[in-house]
Amino acid sequence: xxxxxxxxxxxxxxxxxxxxxxxxxxxxxxxxxxxxxxxxxxxxxxxxxxxxxxxxxxxxxxxxxxxxxxxxxxxxxxxxxxxxxxxxxxxxxxxxxxxxxxxxxxxxxxxxxxxxxxxxxxxxxxxxxxxxxxxxxxxxxxxxxxxxxxxxxxxxxxxxxxxxxxxxxxxxxxxxxxxxxxxxxxxxxxxxxxxxxxxxxxxxxxxxxxxxxxxxxxxxxxxxxxxxxxxxxxxxxxxxxxxxxxxxxxxxxxxxxxxxxxxxxxxxxxxxxxxxxxxxxxxxxxxxxxxxxxxxxxxxxxxxxxxxxxxxxxxxxxxxxxxxxxxxxxxxxxxxxxxxxxxxxxxxxxxxxxxxxxxxxxx
Amino acid sequence: xxxxxxxxxxxxxxxxxxxxxxxxxxxxxxxxxxxxxxxxxxxxxxxxxxxxxxxxxxxxxxxxxxxxxxxxxxxxxxxxxxxxxxxxxxxxxxxxxxxxxxxxxxxxxxxxxxxxxxxxxxxxxxxxxxxxxxxxxxxxxxxxxxxxxxxxxxxxxxxxxxxxxxxxxxxxxxxxxxxxxxxxxxxxxxxxxxxxxxxxxxxxxxxxxxxxxxxxxxxxxxxxxxxxxxxxxxxxxxxxxxxxxxxxxxxxxxxxxxxxxxxxxxxxxxxxxxxxxxxxxxxxxxxxxxxxxxxxxxxxxxxxxxxxxxxxxxxxxxxxx
Numbered sequence: 001x002x003x004x005x006x007x008x009x010x011x012x013x014x015x016x017x018x019x020x021x022x023x024x025x026x027x028x029x030x031x032x033x034x035x036x037x038x039x040x041x042x043x044x045x046x047x048x049x050x051x052x053x054x055x056x057x058x059x060x061x062x063x064x065x066x067x068x069x070x071x072x073x074x075x076x077x078x079x080x081x082x083x084x085x086x087x088x089x090x091x092x093x094x095x096x097x098x099x100x101x102x103x104x105x106x107x108x109x110x111x112x113x114x115x116x117x118x119x120x121x122x123x124x125x126x127x128x129x130x131x132x133x134x135x136x137x138x139x140x141x142x143x144x145x146x147x148x149x150x151x152x153x154x155x156x157x158x159x160x161x162x163x164x165x166x167x168x169x170x171x172x173x174x175x176x177x178x179x180x181x182x183x184x185x186x187x188x189x190x191x192x193x194x195x196x197x198x199x200x201x202x203x204x205x206x207x208x209x210x211x212x213x214x215x216x217x218x219x220x221x222x223x224x225x226x227x228x229x230x231x232x233x234x235x236x237x238x239x240x241x242x243x244x245x246x247x248x249x250x251x252x253x254x255x256x257x258x259x260x261x262x263x264x265x266x267x268x269x270x271x272x273x274x275x276x277x278x279x280x281x282x283x284x285x286x287x288x289x290x291x292x293x294x295x296x297x298x299x300x301x302x303x304x305x306x307x308x309x310x311x312x313x314x315x316x317x318x319x320x321x322x323x324x325x326x327x328x329x330x331x332x333x334x335x336x337x338x339x340x341x342x343x344x345x346x347x348x349x350x351x352x353x354x355x356x357x358x359x360x361x362x363x
Numbered sequence: 364x365x366x367x368x369x370x371x372x373x374x375x376x377x378x379x380x381x382x383x384x385x386x387x388x389x390x391x392x393x394x395x396x397x398x399x400x401x402x403x404x405x406x407x408x409x410x411x412x413x414x415x416x417x418x419x420x421x422x423x424x425x426x427x428x429x430x431x432x433x434x435x436x437x438x439x440x441x442x443x444x445x446x447x448x449x450x451x452x453x454x455x456x457x458x459x460x461x462x463x464x465x466x467x468x469x470x471x472x473x474x475x476x477x478x479x480x481x482x483x484x485x486x487x488x489x490x491x492x493x494x495x496x497x498x499x500x501x502x503x504x505x506x507x508x509x510x511x512x513x514x515x516x517x518x519x520x521x522x523x524x525x526x527x528x529x530x531x532x533x534x535x536x537x538x539x540x541x542x543x544x545x546x547x548x549x550x551x552x553x554x555x556x557x558x559x560x561x562x563x564x565x566x567x568x569x570x571x572x573x574x575x576x577x578x579x580x581x582x583x584x585x586x587x588x589x590x591x592x593x594x595x596x597x598x599x600x601x602x603x604x605x606x607x608x609x610x611x612x613x614x615x616x617x618x619x620x621x622x623x624x625x626x627x628x629x630x631x632x633x634x635x636x637x638x639x640x641x642x643x644x645x646x647x648x649x650x651x652x653x654x655x656x657x658x659x660x661x662x663x664x665x666x667x668x669x670x671x672x673x674x675x676x677x678x679x680x681x682x683x684x
Contacts, residue, residue, distance in 0.1 A: 082454075139663065145603055157647050326473045328466040343456030
């Protein structure tokens with residue numbers, strides 16, 4: 001098939017996919033008798049035109065950066081980690097254990113320890129599927145799906161039977177001690193004169209997510225391990241021939257992927273709820289798939305796509321508040337983005353490739 | 364546990380196993396033809412919604428079933444378009460379909476009924492009635508076998524019996540007809556089928572469409588048979604359990620029946636007993652919930668015989684030129 005110029009591959013294809021998804025979403029909104037232009041205006045207003053809206057948008061984006069990076073790293077090794085949801089749940093457990101059962105003098109120390117713990121817990125949850133894929137050829141997609149359900153059952157059990165304080169009704173841990181509460185954007189940037197980000201959950205974890213983007217970029221394109229991961233993703237036989245151990249690389253790539261997904265728990269449990277609740281992940285693990293596909297598995301792309309989905313999430317909440325459009329609209333948009341950027345990629349790409357080839361011949 | 368309780372548990376096992384079985388056979392057709400389908404969940408969900416919605420609007424469960432089948436087949440064709448025609452990633456397509464169904468059902472339900480993403484409760488002709496098998500009343504007093512026949516075998520909705528009949532039918536179609544042979548061949552070695560002059564694309568679309576029909580039956584049963592109406596996310600992971608059962612059954616119809624009955628039993632027990640007390644050792648209900656998934660991982664790990672999927676599964680077929 002004809003090749004596309006790199007800029008078209010990186011920018012044009014995702015953009016067209018996004019436009020297709022947006023057009024179909026607009027049709028859906030029309031179909032349920034609402035005005036898509038008005039809906040879009042409400043979303044922009046609620047998510048981007050107020051600082052509190054940005055606080056929410058960036059809070060959601062933080063989640064999606066972590067899960068998007070998790071999916072992207074696995075994709076580089078041609079592994080489809082659909083278990084980000086479960087790994088993030090278990091990552092949250094890692095955060096709760098650190099915050100509840102150890103005394104912390106200051107939030108910075110607690111953040112370091114909780115992040116490490118979240119990453120280790122998330123990675124541990126990815127280990128069994130990774131090992132089974134690498135050693136026994138069990139399909140990682142199926143095992144990670146199964147581990148999502150097992151994680152939900154495990155978390156449910158722990159919250160209801162072990163970690164719930166006596167006398168409390170809802171399945172959640174006790175509130176974390178005040179010394180582990182992370183500063184929100186409001187704490188950091190609001191002044192008396194300028195009350196920014198009021199009441200929004202965006203917090204310092206966002207910067208941790210940006211750091212994760214940089215580190216993942218370094219890992220994938222500037223280290224030997226990253227080279228091995230990409231080599232394995234391109235061709236397992238060639239990688240093996242070059243002396244790269246597929247077993248080791250698969251396991252390590254999945255551990256990194258699970259660790260990144262686990263880090264999302266820092267944002268939800270420590271940054272927002274300040275305790276561990278049952279449905280803290282809210283499907284963010286799955287949105288990571290859309291984010292990674294849309295961002296072409298590049299940290300910069302993941303970052304931008306995560307902001308976009310953060311906007312959609314916050315905008316969707318605003319829509320649900322002011323119109324008759326339920327939040328599930330976002331799930332539809334997410335599905336369409338996954339469909340067009342992931343599964344129907346060739347449908348978008350093939351006509352473009354022909355177009356570019358014709359232009360090249362003409363000049 | 365006395366005999367009556369046992370029968371009750373088995374009775375709900377059959378009911379709960381039916382949607383799993385139909386979805387599992389749906390996946391069987393698709394995957395035997397080389398198209399991996401993790402969108403069973405989404406297809407069931409959309410069929411459940413449209414069955415319940417149309418049944419609620421018209422009062423006819425048959426029209427509901429028709430709507431469910433159509434909606435499910437449409438999603439199947441989207442999956443076919445992505446994975447057969449445009450040679451996209453079948454797993455990603457399946458994921459997209461699951462989300463599409465999860466979002467659309469609630470969106471449309473809210474628009475049509477305004478009840479927070481559910482349909483009104485179905486009554487009368489909007490639901491499948493229970494069928495009493497012949498002589499169930501007269502045979503009921505016979506010890507042991509009488510209640511077994513009257514309570515367990517008799518008194519289910521028609522889709523339960525359809526589901527059970529689908530097992531031999533699937534076996535017959537796949538292993539005793541020319542279509543079945545070709546369908547299995549296209550999942551193992553599509554190039555051979557192509558060489559023989561049979562359309563790989565046509566066969567795979569046929570398999571995907573059958574998958575859609577069976578998922579439609581499963582979803583329809585869920586909303587208009589097992590329960591009386593649609594609620595959001597009502598499939599609750601059944602599509603994935605069906606997928607697990609398919610692997611458990613190693614892609615064989617009779618084994619699929621066994622696997623689905625086993626997973627149905629687990630659900631029935633979890634539903635009836637919250638926590639199981641085994642003399643000091645308590646099995647929490649969450650473990651029962653997770654057991655199908657844990658069992659599947661164990662099977663996949665190859666500790667209980669190796670589960671070998673169809674060889675060309677997940678691979679789009681590219682004709683050589």
